[in-house]
Amino acid sequence: MTIQPDVHPADIIAALRKKGTTLAALSRSAGLSSSTLANALIRPWPKGEWLIAKAIGVHPSEIWPSRYCDVMTGEIKQRKPRETGKITASL
Numbered sequence: 001m002t003i004q005p006d007v008h009p010a011d012i013i014a015a016l017r018k019k020g021t022t023l024a025a026l027s028r029s030a031g032l033s034s035s036t037l038a039n040a041l042i043r044p045w046p047k048g049e050w051l052i053a054k055a056i057g058v059h060p061s062e063i064w065p066s067r068y069c070d071v072m073t074g075e076i077k078q079r080k081p082r083e084t085g086k087i088t089a090s091l
């Protein structure tokens with residue numbers, strides 16, 4: 001099974017622009033520093049990948065097949081961002 005190459009970072013940025021946003025704006029709207037989502041373009045980071053993919057309107061495996069597809073079977077791996085929740089202490 002041959003896995004398709006990942007989408008080039010410039011094409012990801014262009015897709016975001018076509019949707020009327022930028023990587024920095026998306027980062028800020030998620031409560032992150034404006035440059036934080038750029039990390040997902042160069043290294044695996046499920047939370048960032050899902051934010052970018054949702055903004056573009058596709059599954060992250062369509063953007064980063066190497067990160068989401070099993071090399072042997074070609075099936076999509078279940079990679080999801082960790083749930084973030086505030087821990088509250090009870091007195």
